[in-house]
Amino acid sequence: MIYSLNCDMLEIINLIAEKVSINPNMKKIALVIGINDYKHFDNLENSRNDANDMHKFLEKNEFEVTPLFDLNKHELENAINEYKQKIDNQTISVFYFSGHGFQLEQYNFLVSKDSEINTLEDIPYNSTNISSLFSDISDDVDFTHIVILDACRKTLFSTGLGKVTAGMGMDTPRKGTIIAYAAAPGKASIERKKERNGVFTKNLLKNIAIPNVNIEQALKNTRTELLSDTNNKQISWEESSLHDEFCFIVEDVAILEFQEIIEQFLGTADNPLLQKVLPFLQPKYFHELSLEHLHLALSLNIIAFEDEQEEKIQATIDPDYFQYDLLLERLTLFQTRIVNEDICENIFDNTILEQIEIINGTNYGYNEVLSAEDAFPHFMISQIKYNGSEGLLACFSSFIEGLHYIKPMIFLKNDTLQTICFKAMIGNRAIDFLKKFVELRKPFEKDTPNLMNVVEDVEINTPEELWKFFNGDDTEDNN
Missing domain, CATH: 3.40.50.1460 (Rossmann fold)
Incomplete structure (x- = not known):
């Protein structure tokens, strides 16, 4: 279903481009x-x-x-x-x-x-x-x-x-x-x-x-x-006696469709469905959407995907395809656009993190400071409250020439979308930001059960006792 949606959108876009x-x-x-x-x-x-x-x-x-x-x-x-x-x-x-x-x-x-x-x-x-x-x-x-x-x-x-x-x-x-x-x-x-x-x-x-x-x-x-x-x-x-079609305003279908996504983002507490935001990962849209809108589109895709993985909604896409074949390729394209086009000069003061409240106990993406050797393009996203408005703090994290590279943006839900764009941070400034952001997010990270902690208080002496531990009290003969 996802792929037919993408093809249909491309067909519509090409048709409109030809006509108007x-x-x-x-x-x-x-x-x-x-x-x-x-x-x-x-x-x-x-x-x-x-x-x-x-x-x-x-x-x-x-x-x-x-x-x-x-x-x-x-x-x-x-x-x-x-x-x-x-x-x-x-x-x-x-x-x-x-x-x-x-x-x-x-x-x-x-x-x-x-x-x-x-x-x-x-x-x-x-x-x-x-x-x-x-x-x-x-x-x-x-x-x-x-x-x-x-x-x-x-x-x-x-x-x-x-x-x-x-x-x-x-x-x-x-x-x-x-x-x-x-x-x-x-x-x-x-x-x-x-x-x-x-x-x-x-x-x-x-x-x-x-x-x-x-x-x-x-x-x-x-x-x-x-x-x-x-x-x-x-x-x-x-x-x-017109023989050609003329529109005073011509907009790409992608931009019009994304405006609907923004309105949904502003108007409801529910996260957008993956099938609604996935079309914006098509390479064509990376040239149609602004950097700010593209940043939001990628963030919403990651949020929607993780909601599916946590079974909050029905899964619609293969996880390996999304994470490795689709997302990483698009994030690489996104980084290229940032490096070539970003003219934002607004400096992110880390004291902003002290004014941010993470709400709904929800983080998306990894929450650790990777070494430059292990770093790869990814997003760290949190639902926040800032200056009285709810929204997202979404940070694109990557590396350039062995140095950490961070591009943070804040998207707030007011009467219209309020976007606060910040200049990308490189090297030590990026690491300093990452450490503070990871610390801010830590209380809201999902606990991962540690099997060894569970086993510490259990005495197991025979293979039969080990089988019982993992399979309950089922006494059926198993060879």
Whole structure:
């Protein structure tokens, strides 16, 4: 069962990597615009907040973002032209607009700060046609273009401009483009003055932040939540010609799965099952997980394995395979990563051991100071209480060039996982730490029966008496 689980996870990881991974050389750009203040239309409450929050999200996810606010028509169209000039092959581009907008026949228009529209003839001259986003870009340019229009907020006209509607219609997007509208064609979107964001952007930001969900699915999820949020009064809409899948956030399945392990570690007193943590011993994950998470993953594997050996839970793996074929090989890989990547400078002061209380009377791993000649990579782990929080003190112990080598870490269960990383100790400092840690753990070591102590008070004179001692009073003839 364990091996099929591992293979399934690898298959899932490879599938996701093929479908949603983004070439690291792809350029990611975004133009984000929010307009609250209008000279000739109702002012808005949330557009700047919407644009600010979208800006922060995109920037966090490695987009080169240009955020602009309260633009007049000239500034808006200049910004669009500069944005388009950055688009070339292997570009992912995002255009986000929050403000007033409307539809005239099949065309959509953005209303800038100074737009003044009294007649139909004013529209092409005093507002900005969305189609300009797609003009002057060659059809040969292969890029992914995401257009998000959170407009409009209210009915703009109470006059007789019969062909003008309060919402936005649908443009036919060029290849590789998706256009997302806050509301269905011809419908207005809702703004709540007591909320930070418009209802569309609020729900959109939540859904595009979910790892490994492609943009089209994120928009569908947004629509479902938007309908619920507005009691079916607002339905979002999109038009798409995308031919590649795109996710704003791509995470390896290993990282997502390990986050579930962390949540289990934080939320229950029970130790994780071996079949849950064993997949993280696969070599691939040694490059996906951070050193801190890898340290915890190895510790949890050892805890789960020893729980099985003590028959606290049902055994699921051959002990020799786990200890010698799997664990020692992985610990050697772990030591290589520590030596090459560890930049932690936090010094472990041995007085910390005086502040640590071992709880549950539980130690894991060996509890002795080996000579450098006998040392091998292993973990010493104790369940502890430190600074008022429960958790683990997990120490990776090994040797380098004949010297003891120790990498201690503390993992505490607070609202989130608190990791206290310490610089590796070598030589005499490592030995000094080991001696104090072994002494701290000694009262909680499991007693190993000594057969000779039992025999000392027993008088055995014949082979028959020896047989009785080991086999009870069974008098059956045994040859």
